[in-house]
Structures are given as structure tokens and as C-alpha cells.
Amino acid sequence: MPSIRAVAFFAAIIIAAMAGGCGATLPQTASITNDASGVGAAYPSIGSEQPEGVPKPFGETSGPATTGREVIANPTVADIMAPSPLPEMSWGNANAPVTIVQYASLTCPHCRNFHLTVYPEFKRRFIDTGKVRYILREFPIGKTSGNATIALRCTPPDKYMDLYGKFMEQQASWVSLEVRLDAIYAIARQVGMTRPQFDACLQNQGMIENLKWVKDRGRKLGIVGTPNFFIGTKLIKKELTIAEIADYVQQAEQHGGTPTAAASP
Numbered sequence: 001m002p003s004i005r006a007v008a009f010f011a012a013i014i015i016a017a018m019a020g021g022c023g024a025t026l027p028q029t030a031s032i033t034n035d036a037s038g039v040g041a042a043y044p045s046i047g048s049e050q051p052e053g054v055p056k057p058f059g060e061t062s063g064p065a066t067t068g069r070e071v072i073a074n075p076t077v078a079d080i081m082a083p084s085p086l087p088e089m090s091w092g093n094a095n096a097p098v099t100i101v102q103y104a105s106l107t108c109p110h111c112r113n114f115h116l117t118v119y120p121e122f123k124r125r126f127i128d129t130g131k132v133r134y135i136l137r138e139f140p141i142g143k144t145s146g147n148a149t150i151a152l153r154c155t156p157p158d159k160y161m162d163l164y165g166k167f168m169e170q171q172a173s174w175v176s177l178e179v180r181l182d183a184i185y186a187i188a189r190q191v192g193m194t195r196p197q198f199d200a201c202l203q204n205q206g207m208i209e210n211l212k213w214v215k216d217r218g219r220k221l222g223i224v225g226t227p228n229f230f231i232g233t234k235l236i237k238k239e240l241t242i243a244e245i246a247d248y249v250q251q252a253e254q255h256g257g258t259p260t261a262a263a264s265p
Contacts, residue, residue: 077232082217084210092130097253100230102136102228103229106148106168112171114239144176144184150202150204152164174186185198232252
């Protein structure tokens with residue numbers, strides 16, 4: 001008979017998916033672009049339906065592109081690597097022969113599984129050895145993910161991956177159908193963020209607008225759920241295994257690497 005702890009964790013993962021986790025099967029809500037009406041509320045958030053009074057700056061569940069956001073049919077390297085108002089969060093050799101771009105949502109169970117079970121070996125075999133430059137881009141789905149993403153971007157760059165990992169590892173403790181800012185802050189404080197810093201971060205309109213841009217770019221590139229990956233100009237809409245990554249990297253190396261590696265600033 002499963003333990004209470006195991007049942008609770010499984011329930012939390014189901015809630016994560018319901019609250020805006022991963023895929024295009026989730027119900028569509030207001031878009032990033034059109035979701036600015038709630039920015040003036042007490043705290044910002046990102047996307048799924050919530051009671052009045054919960055702010056809604058820039059998120060939505062996954063789904064088809066909406067009016068005013070045209071999807072690029074065949075995105076080029078220039079489209080994928082267009083300069084962002086926020087620094088790219090990347091790891092590995094900037095001149096690596098292969099560049100892999102991942103889009104992730106902090107509430108996504110598949111993103112969590114990738115980070116915990118695939119990323120360590122991916123990092124050891126491909127990033128640390130200089131074979132791959134890895135870029136992680138935010139694609140928050142739902143308000144809970146949105147608030148956590150704002151906090152993630154407010155942390156110093158050298159603590160970004162540490163906090164990202166803590167959000168993933170402890171997903172069951174803070175993901176729920178309603179935004180729980182105290183639970184999100186409980187994760188952020190683990191990397192040294194104070195509550196005044198956290199509260200100010202969630203009111204940072206410049207950060208919110210920049211994150212809207214990052215997510216809008218993803219939607220224009222055809223991202224409709226998470227995790228999604230670009231290897232060169234190839235879009236892969238699924239969670240990758242280490243064997244699949246190895247195969248894609250080998251194919252890219254045989255063709256002279258991915259052009260995005262040289263195109264990034």
C-alpha cells in the first residue's frame with residue numbers, strides 16, 4: 001500500500017499539470033500579450049484562471065497562437081537567437097559546436113523529470129566537455145509558474161541554476177491550483193533572497209515585460225508546451241532522454257555542428 005507521503009507527492013504532480021504544467025492539452029486562458037489588465041493587483045502572476053484579485057501579468061496555458069502573435073512556419077537561426085531584453089541563461093562553451101535551447105515551465109512535471117533524471121548526465125557528458133552550449137529559456141504556464149519565474153529571474157545569475165533546481169526538486173511543496181506566494185518564497189529564500197527583495201521583484205514591471213517578450217518569442221517560434229527543445233533549427237516537442245540527446249548531438253556534429261552556436265552573442 002503506498003505511503004501517505006507518496007500519495008501526497010503524486011497528488012501534487014497531478015495538481016502541477018492541472019495548474020499549468022507542460023503540454024498543449026491544457027485549457028487555454030488569457031495570453032501573455034493580452035493579460036496586462038491584472039498587473040496592478042497585489043502581486044503578479046502568469047496565466048491560468050484564478051479568482052479576482054490575483055494579478056495576471058504575462059502567462060497562459062499552452063495552446064495555439066492567438067491573434068496578434070503569428071507563428072513563424074520555419075524559424076531561422078536568426079529567429080531563434082534573436083537578441084533578448086534579458087540575458088540568455090546559458091552553460092557550457094559559448095563556441096561549442098552544438099547549441100541546445102530548452103523551453104521550460106517551473107510547474108511542469110516533465111521538466112522536473114528531465115532536470116532530475118537527464119540533466120545531470122547531459123551536463124557531465126556534453127556541457128562540461130565543451131560539446132554543447134545549453135540555453136534555458138522560461139516559458140511559464142499558469143500564474144503559479146509565473147510568480148516563481150519572476151523570482152527566478154531576480155536571483156543573481158550565479159544562483160539561477162541553483163534556484164531553478166530547487167524549484168524543480170521541491171515542486172510538490174509549492175505548486176497548487178492557487179498561487180501561494182509564501183510557498184514560492186520558501187524556495188527563493190534558500191538561495192539567500194529576502195522577503196523584501198522577493199516582494200519588490202514581483203512588482204518589477206520591467207522584469208515582467210521582459211519575460212513577456214521571452215515567452216512571446218517562444219510562442220512565435222512554435223512553442224506550445226514544455227519541455228520543448230531547439231537543436232539548431234529543429235524543434236523537438238517532448239522530454240528528451242539522454243540517448244536521444246546523444247543521437248541528436250552526433251547528427252549535428254556530423255553536419256558541422258548547429259548554426260545557433262556561432263549565432264549567439
